[in-house]
Amino acid sequence: MNFPKELPIKKIFKALIPAFISGLIVLFLILFFTPDFKVDYSFTLYSSDGKLLGASAASDGQWRFPQSSKLPEKYREALLTYEDKNFYFHFGIDPLSVFRAAVENVLKGKIISGASTITMQTSRLSDRLSDRLSDRLSDRLSEKKPVRNFKQKLRESFLSLFLELSYSKEDILNLYSSHAPYGGNVVGLEAASWRYFGRGPEDLTWAEAACLAVLPNQPSLVRPGKESEILKEKRDRLLYNLFLQKKIDKETYSLSVAEPVPDKPKALPQKAYHYLEFLKTKSTDQKNISSLDYSLQEIIFEIADHHFKRNLSSGVYNTAVLVLDTETGKTLAYIGNTGLNNADAKNEHVDMIYARRSSGSLLKPFLFAAMLDAGMILPDQLLIDIPTKIAGYTPQNSNYTYSGAVPARKALSYSLNIPFIRALREFTIPAFLDILKRSGFTTFNRSADEYGLPLILGGGEISLYEITNTYRKMMLRAQNKLDEKFPFSSGACRITMDVLTEGNRPEEEAIWQLYAQNQKIAWKTGTSYGNKDAWTIGITPKYSVGVWCGNASGEGRPEITSTKLAAPILFEIFNILPKSDWPEKELKDFEFIKTCADSGYPAGEFCKNTKAVLKPIHAHTQSTCPYCKKVSLSPDGKFQVKANDINELPKIENRFVLPAAAEYFYKQGHPEYKSLPQWLPESTASNAGEFEILFPEDGTSVYIPTELDGSFGALVAEAAHKNPEAVIYWDLDGEYLGSTKSYHQMKIQPLKSGRRGTLKGRHELTLTDNRGNTRKRIFYVLNENL
Template sequence: MWSYIRNKKKWFVVLVSLMVMLGYYLMLPEKLFDAPYSTTLESRDGQLLGAAIASDGQWRFAEVDSVPVKFEEALIHFEDEDFYYHPGFNPFSLLRATWQNLRSGKVVSGGSTITMQLVRLSRRDKPRTLWQKLIEIVLATRIEFTYSKEEILNMYASHAPFGGNVVGLNTATWRYFNRGAEDISWGEAALLAVLPNSPALIHPGRNRDDLRAKRDRLLDKLLSEGVIDSLTNQLAKSESIPDKPLPLPLLAPHLLTRAIKDGHEQRNITSTIDLSLQRRVSRIVDNHHSTLRGNEVHNAAAIVANVRSGEVLAYVGNVRQAGREHNNYVDVITAPRSTGSILKPFLYAAMLDEGQILPSSLIPDVPVFISGFAPKNFSRTYDGAVPADRALSRSLNVPAVQMLRQYRYEKFHSLLKELGMTTLVQSPDHYGLSLILGGAEGTLWDISGMYAGLANTLNHYNSHSDRYRYSESSYKPLHYTVQVSGSQEERSDTGILSAAAIYHTMEALLEVYRPTEESSWEMFDSSQKIAWKTGTSFGYRDAWAVGVTSEYVVGIWVGNADGEGRPGLTGLQAAAPLMFDVFDILPKSSWFDQPLSEMLSMNICRESGFRATEFCTQIDTMQIIKSGDRVRGCPYHKPVHLDVNGYRVHADCEPVSNMEHTSWFVLPPVQEYYYRSKNPAYRKLPPYRKDCLSDQVSIAAMEVIYPKKNSIIYIPKELDGSLGSAVFEVAHRRPETTIYWHLNNQFVGATTRIHQLSVSPPAGNYELTLVDDKGKYIAQKFKIISESGK
């Protein structure tokens, strides 16, 4: 029986022991601290750019993964000299503290180790009773079993209080000394070591003499222990005590806000930002704002990125000094804004890539009316026909619409999304042809990344082996956080647009010619080649400028965040100067290699820019993208037969043997009408000899400028209630001829030289018939609606 009792007691002891061991194991929470942290943003070299306060109102930076040697030495010599040797508590320190407290009749020493203090911090400072002290001892031993000494020190340094709402070593060094913990001096390390242990001195601005004395006693101890020498001791003692917490840096506030929205809250974010460049770009933006606000323009944004890596080097989301009344808190870099003309280079490159145009192919530049859409050039003038590259460099709207009409807006919509434009949330039909003129919204972030992708495609082209290097994607989103190589999202493993098409586009964007009303382009002189494009949205609400080299992309937006337009707010006048000032502070870049393996030598008609035909009289041999061999031959040079007096003739009125056969550059009548005014060397087509006039004349003599075929015209009423008028216009190859105008077979007038006629017909369907004095005629149908829409 006694044996049974002994066995039962034995099993009871074992069970109790197991329960105690299990309780000991489970008593430590999985995570010691559940307090919220501040979100901090650092530059690429670890300098603080900004921070957001934790949700509990404390400045508490994320836990550190190491403690500076100076602070470690100071803390251990002040708090716990046997830290690296005890199991979490020090019995000798506890006995000594008990004896000191008994002698003093009050608590003058706690005898706590750093590990025990860590327990107290994690338990939110429970009452300092004997029972709580025993709990701290047990938990301290449990912590020592779980964490290394380095980890314990890191957790203590991260959660120790340093005065007011300043928690943690990194927070304290920035709030009191305006630098990171790794850069503190011995005097600063000693000061921070004594702060958490001194409730009465918890704010450095108070009890300064007592705080200084306590710091100096620790410095003397470090000297006596041989940790520092006498000179270091003296220098450390001479350091002043901080008066009050300093404001934290605010060098990239919009990027910090964005990082929080992107899911990086309560983390220490190491960004790709170059601190020196960030400061300089911010200063440039502020300087330009001081001029812009004279025109009531209050907001601007700038982004600089490395085109090879996609790393953002500077991020200025808005003007800091604009004030909240002018929405300076809005991050314009991520705000969708009307794109203006900033997307035109992508259309130009796409059409080159598909062989739809050549760089200098003539594009019509005449008034157009397409399903109610009537685009106008910024200058309100027309060139008749203009080379595609010149249309791009001059940012002409009408040729761009003509090109998009040929390319198809549905395809362009898809291409932009593939290149990285994330704001095209509507269907292609929603935007239509206005997509190329600012009918869609884009962000400075996306668009800068798209230009960077173009440049990086050329960077990947290897001129030595005549092929691409696709070790990484050319088109990758820009990113602002330091990432592991290859971890960033990639959009394509091959070039979306060919290097040759992009090279031609970059060359066109080097030509900074602008029409006369924008002649101030001449002020932009740079010591390096920069491909750049500006954009201005309707109503002068958004001014864009994006420039790119082989190394950098610079994106600028200027305007008002609330959408208010201002006269003169154009990409050229408001955004381009800022962009060039930013480029001036960047290292100079070499230009791109010409991708010769994607090109071929081709004969080009000098006047039309198309592939030369047998009728072209002036021919240039150029290196052109290979797909250019699909472009049709020159459509404007035609064979013309003349008599000895220079009149046009044909076989029915003149023997072939008496004819002079020549080639003539002939544009359609409307194009010729405008082209001739800008190109004095243009030769009008000779008229037919009188006896040769017949139905065989194949080249159109006249063309209606307005109204367009099957168009719908709205004529408003005048202020007095009477019906207003519309001005119809016709182009004729021989302006001196007389044209007779008829509406629905009713004669309404005749014109000579200036073929314009003002008419005021009521609502209805009409046919306009025009007859010249040679009997040639054209007819065009259109519809007029009244104010009621009928």
């Protein structure tokens, strides 16, 4: 049997070389001559449902939107009917159109028809082709009549073949529609649809789609007057052809030709200017489908703009609002500032969502939660609220009053400063800074010593986004829905959120009752020192809302307070948001603890009234009630006694007793409080702790004001005594001033010996009660000597 001889390797190799070289040539031609559409597009922002929120022009000043993945059906039918009926049946060159154009040109003796296909027109629009056909393309883009000759048409035909080899038919349609000129600096279907009709291509009517199909053929027609009439004539002719081809019915045709054509571009939407500018620094995509809710963004913008206009007369120029989805953290509304189109606005382009501003009181809930977890407080545990001076720092409550002692939950809901200053001193500033950083704050970059105790009152800076997002995470942790690390337990977060829903607020914050309708909202206000920042944060299981009002310049105004400016906006927003139910407590996050009903501390052996409360399950309480004591009284209960003071058995009682200074203020708001009786006059017991000097604080510096008549005023010193019948004798620098009983205040005027006038420098105030107990204070006067 004869087998065919094996072909020599060399012959096979030689036979393949021409095919290989031909393939390389074709590949080179495709790569080199295929039109390239690498152009700069406009940066665009869309809502979650695909509606345009805003855009910025491309680097060359053109409004050229990124191409869409799919063309709307109305525009597709109009375009193919007008430009290229046989688009799907040719390979870049339409032989029938070429034959028709040749006959028409011969008969007329000049070129009147070019037989251009959509593929040819697309190739003329490409960037790479502009390098080779620069004159022609520049003419096209500048709306001048392009040069038309056989050589040019042959080149276009050649390049169209490569375009068809490189792209699908759908891609070619999309490329054409995205790069076709529509007059002025409007390029592409998407930009033209928004500029001329104020809506996206998918929402165009047949008349509008037909108008945009014919416009690239002569983009200068979008002008008032005669050109507009020509545009309408071209559009109506196309609509008639669509009717003849049964693409539209008679009624649609009649209604469509009655629609006007555009005579000038419309302004593009700018519903989220600051968010668009923010995304430009973060996103590399030119087309950005955001999580913003279009309707919500519009409504909240109107609310913010209304308050902005109302605040102008008060010299307050800037407002920012942020709405997050509590569960996902997605941004639903982003108003970075107000007044973009208002002549009276100032610094309106500054994005205040990420601007660093003083926090006011907004950090208090985090200290509250941290101390719950540390077992340092319970929700109803009394915190001392008296005049306080710590290392030269003298904080004040915003209402300039004192409670003496106040439950921790009330200190938070009333946003009292002094209890939280004292609490931070106990918790320590470094520990609290660590908590804040682990919560997600990135703005605390100074040392604990640099911040000091004012950190809790606004001594540090935050951004609206970070504070809103951290409150959001606290709500999620309260429901055991937070997957990321967070330095608070679910129990502590839940207690904190519950406290922030309480309607028992200061009178100036009673505004919540006007707005919060049958909905629980955890909310916190904050006003920075100098009235420069007004904050309000509100959280529900569904929405997290942050509001800031003030001046971006940092200028303070008396009207910049959270209750006047920010809180009304917050509750107005929650009124238009869907309501959400407050979640049930998960008892696995808590355990019951027996507490003193009077002090809120874990119950001690002398606590007469007790109750069970919930605390975070892993929080280990550190002390029992320090205020309930066993006391010995005379049989009639009128005096405190020692065992050896009387010849009969004393009366033993368990009593709730506060320190003298705290008791003095506490009694004013709690008439039911019973002070201990005074000691038996002949008792040998010490009276330490019986009375205290409230003001001036030891070592404080004071400036004594001048009265209207030019004379120097007086310093009002104050003391508190547990015995309402006690008499206190006042002495300043060795000079007796007088005595007081029951109500212990004394006007003092430090005098220079032998001269009338204040004496600058050190002074010593000495108080002695009728039992011989003595208290002293050193203070300094800042006034110059007279």
